Amino acid sequence: MDRNLLVATGIEVTYGKRAGLFGTGQPVAPVLHGVDIRIARGQTIGIVGESGSGKTTLGRALLRLVDVSAGNITFDGKDITHIPENEMRPQRRRMQMIFQDPMASLNPRHTIRRILTGPLLLHGIAGDTAEALARVKAVLDRVSLPAACLDRYPHELSGGQRQRIGIARAVLMEPDFVLADEIVSGLDVSTQAQALKLLKELSRELGLAMAFISHDLSVIRAICDHVYVLRLGRIVEQGPCEQVFAAPSAAYTRALLDAIPLPEYDPGWLERKTEA
Amino acid sequence: MTDMLLNVTGLSAVSDREGGLPVLRDVSLSLKKGEVRGLVGESGAGKSTIAKAILSILPRTVRVTGGWINFKNRDLLAMKPQELRSIMGSEIALIPQDPQTALNPGRRIGAQLADGLRLKRGMSAKAAEARALQLLADVQIRDPDRVMASFPHQLSGGMRQRVLIAAAFAVDPELVVADEPTTALDVTVQKEILRLIRRMQEAHGTGVLFVTHDLGIVAQICDSVTLLYAGKVIEEGPVRSVLENPQHAYTRALIAAGPRYDRPDAGLEPVPEEILHALRQEIGIR
Numbered sequence: 001m002d003r004n005l006l007v008a009t010g011i012e013v014t015y016g017k018r019a020g021l022f023g024t025g026q027p028v029a030p031v032l033h034g035v036d037i038r039i040a041r042g043q044t045i046g047i048v049g050e051s052g053s054g055k056t057t058l059g060r061a062l063l064r065l066v067d068v069s070a071g072n073i074t075f076d077g078k079d080i081t082h083i084p085e086n087e088m089r090p091q092r093r094r095m096q097m098i099f100q101d102p103m104a105s106l107n108p109r110h111t112i113r114r115i116l117t118g119p120l121l122l123h124g125i126a127g128d129t130a131e132a133l134a135r136v137k138a139v140l141d142r143v144s145l146p147a148a149c150l151d152r153y154p155h156e157l158s159g160g161q162r163q164r165i166g167i168a169r170a171v172l173m174e175p176d177f178v179l180a181d182e183i184v185s186g187l188d189v190s191t192q193a194q195a196l197k198l199l200k201e202l203s204r205e206l207g208l209a210m211a212f213i214s215h216d217l218s219v220i221r222a223i224c225d226h227v228y229v230l231r232l233g234r235i236v237e238q239g240p241c242e243q244v245f246a247a248p249s250a251a252y253t254r255a256l257l258d259a260i261p262l263p264e265y266d267p268g269w270l271e272r273k274t275e276a
Numbered sequence: 277m278t279d280m281l282l283n284v285t286g287l288s289a290v291s292d293r294e295g296g297l298p299v300l301r302d303v304s305l306s307l308k309k310g311e312v313r314g315l316v317g318e319s320g321a322g323k324s325t326i327a328k329a330i331l332s333i334l335p336r337t338v339r340v341t342g343g344w345i346n347f348k349n350r351d352l353l354a355m356k357p358q359e360l361r362s363i364m365g366s367e368i369a370l371i372p373q374d375p376q377t378a379l380n381p382g383r384r385i386g387a388q389l390a391d392g393l394r395l396k397r398g399m400s401a402k403a404a405e406a407r408a409l410q411l412l413a414d415v416q417i418r419d420p421d422r423v424m425a426s427f428p429h430q431l432s433g434g435m436r437q438r439v440l441i442a443a444a445f446a447v448d449p450e451l452v453v454a455d456e457p458t459t460a461l462d463v464t465v466q467k468e469i470l471r472l473i474r475r476m477q478e479a480h481g482t483g484v485l486f487v488t489h490d491l492g493i494v495a496q497i498c499d500s501v502t503l504l505y506a507g508k509v510i511e512e513g514p515v516r517s518v519l520e521n522p523q524h525a526y527t528r529a530l531i532a533a534g535p536r537y538d539r540p541d542a543g544l545e546p547v548p549e550e551i552l553h554a555l556r557q558e559i560g561i562r
Contacts, residue, residue, distance in 0.1 A: 050462040188318040193533045194546040218535035222543035245537055259463040261492030263531055265516040269496050270471050
């Protein structure tokens with residue numbers, strides 16, 4: 001079996017490129033310029049970058065939620081770069097996503113029961129409602145949410161609880177790969193630690209591969225094995241976390257690290273400047 | 277004590293929207309002239325409520341039930357609206373969280389800065405414009421002429437926040453309340469903005485109350501810190517001693533809960549339930 005689960009080579013994404021009225025398309029600058037990503041089975045990679053780096057676009061391209069204008073993507077040995085939607089659909093169950101804002105990604109008019117059991121029945125993972133419910137209860141327990149949540153609506157839960165519903169919804173589909181895009185950025189420190197710990201444990205238990213997108217290198221350090229540093233649509237550095245964090249080779253990575261304020265006394269920090 | 281700027285004593289408040297739930301519980305804190313104090317805590321800890329109480333912009337649903345807010349030995353809570361108006365935006369200024377919504381989208385930056393100077397400092401239009409240009413240069417905006425003529429949407433988030441820092445310091449206030457002013461910014465821009473706030477504060481000798489949820493920011497920009505939980509002051513003191521020698525178990529757990537790029541094992545342990553339980557008992561929350 002191939003160790004690599006998801007391999008993206010030379011990914012280029014261009015937004016807004018359309019044929020004009022007389023076939024004169026406006027040339028638009030690409031958001032991603034030939035990005036290579038390789039995710040092994042069970043591996044957690046981090047994709048870090050500032051706003052406008054293209055990290056969200058990259059994540060969406062990996063799941064084929066946006067079309068690439070160049071490059072190719074293989075998932076579990078199958079080239080999925082341009083396959084039609086009906087062929088893509090069975091793959092979608094195996095590639096799940098956890099969203100940044102759980103409030104916006106959970107239907108406000110559905111109960112948690114319906115939100116979690118619906119996809120199980122739709123994809124035929126559970127044969128009937130009773131089986132779906134049994135699976136949902138087991139996963140709720142795993143993410144430390146009481147079964148009483150089932151009859152609640154998303155707005156009745158706290159931000160941390162909603163984020164755990166998002167995690168539960170993703171793992172219920174028994175995916176091989178999960179994309180998590182800035183999922184802890186709005187959470188309090190302690191709630192964030194809870195979510196990170198849960199994800200790290202789940203990825204181990206279920207052998208999940210994960211791509212964890214964040215603007216925060218400290219969060220990446222806590223959860224990832226490997227990190228890609230993205231700047232203006234290009235990978236400026238990538239490598240195992242131990243290596244990149246101990247001895248970053250790109251000036252940009254160093255600048256990002258030096259800009260993170262640590263909770264310790266360091267009188268020179270504020271005036272210290274690192275040029276990217 | 278002549279160098280005392282702000283003294284909050286025994287401030288208590290309840291939320292009428294939540295059935296009289298206490299949102300501030302006997303909060304005391306002080307700020308000297310030229311001091312930067314961090315007001316830190318998780319969401320719902322009451323840090324923004326304190327900031328709003330000082331600025332006299334508490335929502336109607338929050339009712340102060342006790343205490344004083346002495347600013348230069350005068351109780352802000354006992355002042356008439358007219359007196360407050362002469363102090364707010366003049367002796368006390370705000371650097372808001374979201375530079376996008378704090379600026380009028382339909383007016384040029386120069387006009388917005390000049391408005392404040394004419395209103396609060398009684399300057400002529402011409403003098404105000406000249407001063408506004410100088411202020412933009414002070415906050416290290418390279419081409420102040422262009423920014424003066426720009427609308428907010430034409431500027432980056434970091435640039436807009438510089439404009440708001442310029443606006444806050446324009447009136448040469450004695451107290452600046454900074455309400456999470458860098459949450460919307462990238463880390464590299466955040467560092468520049470923190471550096472700028474500290475430099476402006478030092479140059480003007482301003483006292484700053486810096487509201488944040490980030491202990492890292494507190495460590496790097498504040499002289500002292502007040503840590504809150506559920507509207508109660510849990511720990512208070514000089515930044516270095518609080519971070520290096522925290523007295524309360526909650527403070528220690530909160531510091532440990534944050535991820536750190538220099539420690540692979542950090543950021544994975546939430547504040548333990550036992551500590552939260554003991555803390556709630558200590559505060560008197562059932």
